[in-house]
Amino acid sequence: MIESKLAESLQNAVNTLYNQEVSPDIFQIQKTRPEFEGDLTVVVFPLLHLSHKAPEPTANELGQWLTEQLNEVKAYNVIKGFLNLEITDAYWISFFKTAAGEKNFGFKPQQDEPPVVIEYSSPNTNKPLHLGHVRNNLLGWSVAEILKASGKRVVKVNLVNDRGIHICKSMIAWQKWANGKTPKNTGQKGDKLVGNFYVLFDKAYKKEIARLMEQGMDEKEAAQKAPLILKAKEMLVKWEAGDEEVRQMWKEMNSWVYAGFDATYKRMGIDFDKIYYESETYLLGKALVNEGLEKGIFYRKQDGSVWCDLTDEGLDEKLLLRADGTSVYMTQDLGTAQLRYNDYHPQKLMYVVGNEQNYHFDVLQRILKKLGKSWADGIYHLSYGMVELPNGKMKSREGTVVDADDMMEEMAATARKTSKELGKFDDFTPEESFKLFEMIGLGALKYFILKVDPKKTMLFNPEESIDFNGNTGSFIQYTHARIRSVIRKAVTTGISPETEDIAGLSLEKKEKTLLKLLYDFPQVVSAAAESYSPAQIANYCYELAKEYNQLYHDLSILKEGNTSKRALRLMLSGFTSQVLCSAMGLLGIQLPERM
């Protein structure tokens, strides 16, 4: 890396010229802005207290030194307090020659250390996945891939919420109104079918509440005494007691939902290494609660409920066990965290969960720390913002959701329509074009979601749908198809860049800009891994594709008369294609050979 070499040389310069000992990481070395001459810029303001001179003389002295000491530095210029360094083309080309040969350029080899366990998706089995889940799934999967690329071992886990009152609601509704409908005899996707009964339950339940309120009951009481909810509660009790009949129906309906989820996950291209089911883990936390009681960290109220007092940390008291001894959400998560720790001894326990649960995970970590679990330091809540619609939040019960399957289907259909309008794919087989529409549609969807900072709430406007022009996945896919096309043509016209000697070439501005962008890739990957942000990768891909497109338009690669120059551009094309594939692969987006 040229940056570290510069820093080292600057360290010597400061030592010799100003007689001061400094660490090489105090130097601010950044990319030179395009409007100035040079490649890298040293900011000299912070060094003035070492030189005891004005900015410009300091910069000049250091520039002089670097030019003399390092043969990679060709020239320098000083503007105000900025020392702009011009790096030789020979350096960039030699970097290029070695990097382009590395198959995994930008990726670090896997380190021998404990894994990162990352939980994402975590669906409820009473309703289908919607756009909010899509953000969760894509984010979790992509962050896992980025961590792998930065050398981590990663275990992707899913915690399926397969039990509880919400599931019983679907079951009651199905019992009452389904007349034996199954995915098999209706052809409906299992998660959709079960989800519909959940909605039916909710509608009927609301009616009951309204009726009871007409009879003079207040809303709270009505919500608790409506016959339907009593039935659901009764069913939950039966479920917990292991009632054969209830368990059988539960098993069957869940299996329909899983089949539906699997189809959605598969189309989305995400997967897991391990699936935990809440029905198998929901009793786990109680041991920890007892541990806390024994240690005197938790306390029991008169009614028998167990609490953890976090008021000294600026939070509230948190319930851990109900008066009847049953566990709550927090109890279960304490248990599953311990289970996961036992299973993997991870260096980090990540949870990809929406920001509405920030408080929950804050409390979870604090309680585990109170219990003396030192591994709780490794808990990290990767909190992401909601996907909002123009008229506000998505709400499953009110039907204002964008369904994940519908969304993917619509994207593929739009890709088809757009392609037809542009008159492409005329020579494609049906299978080929089907694969492409899927690739383009899903690419657009994934890019649209992943390019925005996970922390931020994002807006999705169904009216406008997702664009295929501009800063989009399809633009990058298109650029890639274009690169491949150039390379194919070179091969058919008998041009073979490998035989040409490119070492002594001088670089044109466009070529150098592209090369420098490619040079940045490893740093982009590690930065994205540190901040858990696929958005950085996405924006990098766009920049790279855009730069290539400009080069493509300005310079006719295949028409270039100078054969070694043409070889350089072809090789640059190949390298760009490779880096784009690697980078977009981290987002789960495939790039086509043609489109």
Next chain:
RNA sequence: GGUCCAGUAGCUCAGUUGGAUAGAGCAGCAGCCUUCUAAGCUGCGGGUCGUGGGUUCGAAUCCCGCCUGGAUCACCA
């Protein structure tokens, strides 16, 4: 009310540990297909970076106040 997060062009979003004249895309306008793929390229217009202070050589970025929006503070998950 307490806590946390966000506020950048008409709209959707970038903006690395504080650095040079704040960037893209969409939308609008004007050009470019007998030339390697026009899902593209070029140009134009568009900003008190919510607001007021502070820190310093230098602030969209860090600190404090205020305004606006969101989340959360359940014997729901």
